[in-house]
Amino acid sequence: KRDASEFVPDSTELSRLREASRSCRGCDLYQDATQTVFGGGPKRAKVLMLGEQPGDREDREGEPFVGPAGKLLDRALVEAGIDRGEVYVTNAVKHFKFTRSERGKQRIHKKPSRGEIVACRPWLVAELNAVRPRLVVLLGATAASALMGPSFKVTEHRGTLVEAPEEFGGHPEQILSTVHPSSVLRAPDRDSAYAALVADLKAAPAML
Ligand code: URA
Ligand code: SF4
Numbered sequence: 001k002r003d004a005s006e007f008v009p010d011s012t013e014l015s016r017l018r019e020a021s022r023s024c025r026g027c028d029l030y031q032d033a034t035q036t037v038f039g040g041g042p043k044r045a046k047v048l049m050l051g052e053q054p055g056d057r058e059d060r061e062g063e064p065f066v067g068p069a070g071k072l073l074d075r076a077l078v079e080a081g082i083d084r085g086e087v088y089v090t091n092a093v094k095h096f097k098f099t100r101s102e103r104g105k106q107r108i109h110k111k112p113s114r115g116e117i118v119a120c121r122p123w124l125v126a127e128l129n130a131v132r133p134r135l136v137v138l139l140g141a142t143a144a145s146a147l148m149g150p151s152f153k154v155t156e157h158r159g160t161l162v163e164a165p166e167e168f169g170g171h172p173e174q175i176l177s178t179v180h181p182s183s184v185l186r187a188p189d190r191d192s193a194y195a196a197l198v199a200d201l202k203a204a205p206a207m208l
Pocket of ligand 2: 003004021024025026027028029030036093094095116119120121123
């Protein structure tokens, strides 16, 4: 079955991985997107934050979490006492998936399928092996299913530190899950959704 593995070099060098990801054709999403959006941050970050997929802004700029969801996340990290300089940020799926609005002007985010999440996973595994974070923060259901499989429920675990499965070999040691910052932007009561996100993230500094 087709996936990213044949495009992922056997390397723990982030710069090599990032370069190689530019020509990934592990699923069909590269066809309509502008570019691959690889993760970014310090190469030995203690924390790896995992989102869903790049949005419209990320697709154009080539960097993760630079749009509205990223701004909100940056603010929440500060409030939770997590040093942005210790955080590597990436996405479960590295290409933007979208549909066009009726007039074709807007690109509307579409959820990646299970097949696309699985196809892109080799890049995430390579990033984990390169960064070797102590903690992975799962931002929403797509991130959770990419790392932990579809049975991991964010609603059950949010805000609590969970031991990572043995197969990760200690990188990460623990998993923290919470909602996706975009869901805060869409929430009817944004203030309380934001406060809940910050409260979840506050579990992180204790283990760092
Ligand atoms: N949402 C994500 O999940 N990732 C991004 O990079 C931007 C928005
Ligand atoms: Fe490759 Fe992932 Fe992009 Fe699919 S979404 S082409 S697997 S980088």
